[in-house]
Amino acid sequence: MAAEAKPAAASGVAGEMEVEAYRRLFPVAFLERHLGESVRIDARRLREARPTTIALGAVSSAHGSALVRLGDTAMLASVKLEVMSPPAEHPDEGSVAVEFHMPPICSPLVRPGRSAEVAPVISKALEDVLMSSGMLNLKDLCLITGKASWLAYLDIYCLNADGSLFDAALISAVAAFTHLEIPLVSVGDDGRLFTVGGNDGKNKFELVNREKRKLTLCDIPLSLTCALHKDSILADPTSEEESIIETYVTVVVDSSDRLVSLQKVGGAVTSMATIKECISLAKERRQSLREILIDSVKAMEVDQTE
Amino acid sequence: MSAQAGTGTYSPAVAAGDKRRERKEELRRHLVEDADWPRADGRSFHDCRPAFMQTGPTTAASGSAYAEFGKTKVIVSVFGPRESKKAMMYSDIGRLNCNVSYTTFATPVRGQGADNKEYSSMLYKALEGAVMLHTFPKTTVDVFALVLESGGSDLPIIISCASLALADAGIMMYDLVTSVSVSCFGKNIIIDPTSDEEAWQDGSLVVAFMPARKEITQLTLTGEWSDGRITNAVELCMDACSKLGDILRDHLKDTATLTSE
Numbered sequence: 001m002a003a004e005a006k007p008a009a010a011s012g013v014a015g016e017m018e019v020e021a022y023r024r025l026f027p028v029a030f031l032e033r034h035l036g037e038s039v040r041i042d043a044r045r046l047r048e049a050r051p052t053t054i055a056l057g058a059v060s061s062a063h064g065s066a067l068v069r070l071g072d073t074a075m076l077a078s079v080k081l082e083v084m085s086p087p088a089e090h091p092d093e094g095s096v097a098v099e100f101h102m103p104p105i106c107s108p109l110v111r112p113g114r115s116a117e118v119a120p121v122i123s124k125a126l127e128d129v130l131m132s133s134g135m136l137n138l139k140d141l142c143l144i145t146g147k148a149s150w151l152a153y154l155d156i157y158c159l160n161a162d163g164s165l166f167d168a169a170l171i172s173a174v175a176a177f178t179h180l181e182i183p184l185v186s187v188g189d190d191g192r193l194f195t196v197g198g199n200d201g202k203n204k205f206e207l208v209n210r211e212k213r214k215l216t217l218c219d220i221p222l223s224l225t226c227a228l229h230k231d232s233i234l235a236d237p238t239s240e241e242e243s244i245i246e247t248y249v250t251v252v253v254d255s256s257d258r259l260v261s262l263q264k265v266g267g268a269v270t271s272m273a274t275i276k277e278c279i280s281l282a283k284e285r286r287q288s289l290r291e292i293l294i295d296s297v298k299a300m301e302v303d304q305t306e
Numbered sequence: 307m308s309a310q311a312g313t314g315t316y317s318p319a320v321a322a323g324d325k326r327r328e329r330k331e332e333l334r335r336h337l338v339e340d341a342d343w344p345r346a347d348g349r350s351f352h353d354c355r356p357a358f359m360q361t362g363p364t365t366a367a368s369g370s371a372y373a374e375f376g377k378t379k380v381i382v383s384v385f386g387p388r389e390s391k392k393a394m395m396y397s398d399i400g401r402l403n404c405n406v407s408y409t410t411f412a413t414p415v416r417g418q419g420a421d422n423k424e425y426s427s428m429l430y431k432a433l434e435g436a437v438m439l440h441t442f443p444k445t446t447v448d449v450f451a452l453v454l455e456s457g458g459s460d461l462p463i464i465i466s467c468a469s470l471a472l473a474d475a476g477i478m479m480y481d482l483v484t485s486v487s488v489s490c491f492g493k494n495i496i497i498d499p500t501s502d503e504e505a506w507q508d509g510s511l512v513v514a515f516m517p518a519r520k521e522i523t524q525l526t527l528t529g530e531w532s533d534g535r536i537t538n539a540v541e542l543c544m545d546a547c548s549k550l551g552d553i554l555r556d557h558l559k560d561t562a563t564l565t566s567e
Binding site: 059 | 367
């Protein structure tokens with residue numbers, strides 16, 4: 001049967017049906033036949049990530065937002081700022097609340113009323129990476145020491161789940177913070193802070209934060225997930241590949257190629273050499289993602305000037 | 307300043323409240339004058355917002371559609387027909403399962419939008435009459451909607467978008483279902499209201515309509531209406547629904563010819 005599958009593909013609809021059936025009934029064999037030819041099911045090379053696009057400012061009601069597509073995986077991230085009292089132990093810092101959502105529209109595996117199993121896992125991993133990488137200087141989110149600071153709500157929605165969700169979510173989070181523009185605030189007579197409409201601030205209010213309208217992102221963390229199947233390393237797996245393969249390595253590196261986080265949860269045993277290779281792939285990927293991110297910022301600026 | 311700030315409560319919502327009150331005043335003023343005032347987005351009373359609709363944003367689903375009407379943005383995914391998860395009695399017709407949810411950033415203030423829990427069942431009621439349930443016995447078709455941004459007329463847009471997604475999924479239907487709402491302000495009827503207009507309306511009417519069969523699947527009327535104006539408003543909605551139906555049909559035809567080429 002395995003021998004027939006290939007020529008059958010060329011012979012019209014009936015042939016295609018057979019390949020589809022083979023793909024569903026013997027997914028592992030189907031994958032391995034591809035890997036034998038050094039090609040992926042979606043015609044990618046083994047270590048090639050899918051084309052990635054970033055669109056900044058996708059949500060008009062948010063202070064910063066980004067829509068990221070990683071192949072067919074789509075993530076919509078939004079940052080909304082709210083004024084609150086700073087945490088008692090750090091009176092000169094703001095805070096960030098990270099939430100990753102998988103609404104039922106994104107995948108056949110998610111049903112309404114029950115959150116997907118992976119959603120809280122990704123949520124926690126994202127929060128850890130964002131906070132520990134030192135990308136955000138929480139002091140930038142302070143308004144009046146001890147009195148008021150920003151609470152940034154980062155909400156990421158998965159609109160279409162097709163594998164490598166953590167990678168896509170991290171890119172969208174970084175992009176949303178890149179796009180973030182902090183609104184002007186002023187103190188009212190009653191001592192409450194309120195946001196001032198309009199961008200130029202040429203009004204009667206005394207502004208608290210004329211400076212600091214953009215966050216300075218220091219070390220930007222970016223990641224690559226690799227699926228390990230026998231001796232092959234498959235970068236940026238799709239959901240089909242994720243459903244077949246058990247072993248993953250997720251590597252997060254920052255702007256200076258330092259390792260932020262490395263995860264290999266369960267699956268088959270792996271050699272140190274493979275892990276090292278995953279790390280070097282992640283570094284390469286970090287560079288290309290950085291370029292895509294810079295291009296998206298430029299594209300947005302062009303849009304605004306037109 | 308710091309003495310006053312000592313209370314420790316900070317709220318950015320004060321200014322927003324002022325703005326809303328101003329807007330309310332403005333609308334009230336227009337009502338008294340009873341003139342054909344220009345709407346905030348420059349439309350006249352009987353103009354709908356430009357409709358942008360697309361099929362297939364969610365590849366993981368059997369069918370999906372995206373709709374953008376002004377600021378309102380909605381994605382609907384259709385899954386199935388697939389095995390029913392609920393333990394059910396034997397049934398020779400299929401089950402349609404609808405769910406509508408909002409993102410946390412759908413409304414201007416995070417997490418403070420109306421819950422709109424009733425939308426799930428209203429979506430179901432609007433589609434029920436159009437879907438041929440007997441074509442998928444014992445199984446379930448799931449229709450899930452996510453409102454990315456809420457900018458008014460959410461439910462009618464969800465309904466139209468859902469019927470496009472059902473068509474994209476190849477679920478058999480008697481006809482497409484399109485839906486349009488109108489708001490009533492004093493003596494005036496305005497079509498396809500934005501959220502600001504919805505906030506100050508005297509009454510509203512939502513019509514879900516099958517354009518080819520000329521049948522209404524759902525009609526919801528709230529607020530103050532007089533007889534004559536109801537007839538008027540329903541006819542206006544039906545006419546807008548037929549036009550929206552043409553847009554949906556054209557879009558489906560275009561994508562069908564594109565894929566067959």
